[in-house]
Amino acid sequence: MSPLLEVVAASRMAQGRAIVSDISLRLQPGEMLGLLGPNGSGKSTLLGMMAGLIRPCRGQVRLKGLPMQALRRRRIAQLLALVAQSAETAERITVRQAVELGRIPRLGPLRPWRPRDDEAVAAALKAVDMAHLAGRDWSSLSGGERQRAHIARALAQAPRILLLDEPTNHLDIHHQIAILDLIAGLSVTTVVALHDMHHALRCDRVLVMRDGRCAALGPPAQVLTPELIRDIFAVKAEIIPHPRTGRPVFDFERLC
Numbered sequence: 001m002s003p004l005l006e007v008v009a010a011s012r013m014a015q016g017r018a019i020v021s022d023i024s025l026r027l028q029p030g031e032m033l034g035l036l037g038p039n040g041s042g043k044s045t046l047l048g049m050m051a052g053l054i055r056p057c058r059g060q061v062r063l064k065g066l067p068m069q070a071l072r073r074r075r076i077a078q079l080l081a082l083v084a085q086s087a088e089t090a091e092r093i094t095v096r097q098a099v100e101l102g103r104i105p106r107l108g109p110l111r112p113w114r115p116r117d118d119e120a121v122a123a124a125l126k127a128v129d130m131a132h133l134a135g136r137d138w139s140s141l142s143g144g145e146r147q148r149a150h151i152a153r154a155l156a157q158a159p160r161i162l163l164l165d166e167p168t169n170h171l172d173i174h175h176q177i178a179i180l181d182l183i184a185g186l187s188v189t190t191v192v193a194l195h196d197m198h199h200a201l202r203c204d205r206v207l208v209m210r211d212g213r214c215a216a217l218g219p220p221a222q223v224l225t226p227e228l229i230r231d232i233f234a235v236k237a238e239i240i241p242h243p244r245t246g247r248p249v250f251d252f253e254r255l256c
Ligand SMILES: Nc1ncnc2c1ncn2[C@@H]1O[C@H](COP(=O)(O)OP(=O)(O)OP(=O)(O)O)[C@@H](O)[C@H]1O
Pocket: 014, 015, 019, 037, 038, 039, 040, 041, 042, 043, 044, 045, 046
């Protein structure tokens, strides 16, 4: 059977420069894959390619075995949701209306809005701790509240693949952990671009990018070694087991 999402030797050029180079990847059903890498290493571009928004110059992204460009936007949106880093939303709507937009790919002339759509929207708002703000104007939200509402919109879409670009941006530590717990607990396949290595430890696998290329791919405990971190991020890393939980704790020092 075809994998749900597969990236096959995909590259993307911009202004004569390769910003994603020869990436191949097969998402495992239900896995949480972390994308790590320095600023500008190509994580958002790769996510955009996986979402069908950025077309590879070479290679392919396949959704259920079909090239992205062969699929209609609506079909893609039934299978896949993206929370982009600088997602925009029309200002003059309420939070609930913004989240309701996630249901559009499920609706059609023969499929009107149903109570189950209201339930999906309510569940998505609750999942990101935004139910109490459902009636608020979008324009009045803080950065972190907007981020959580964008995630709720993606959850309301009920995708099989969820792509998230730095979803913990703008979030306080409580909501960072809550969102990561939520993502890790979902049965959908997720790809999440991250900068925090402690967060990356929650992933089943991590893909580390450098200059658009895959520098490493595998379980985080195997991939995120002091040697790799030094090589990719130019920092000295010490990885210490937490005295109570035994979980790895990273300590960083910048290399001159
Ligand atoms: N349309 C474009 N035209 C020219 N350069 C681009 C374009 N889009 C992206 N780039 C460049 O491609 C590189 C990769 O960008 P991308 O946003 O994918 O990186 P990233 O790993 O997500 O970075 P960050 O961690 O800072 O969010 C960057 O150097 C960026 O400036």
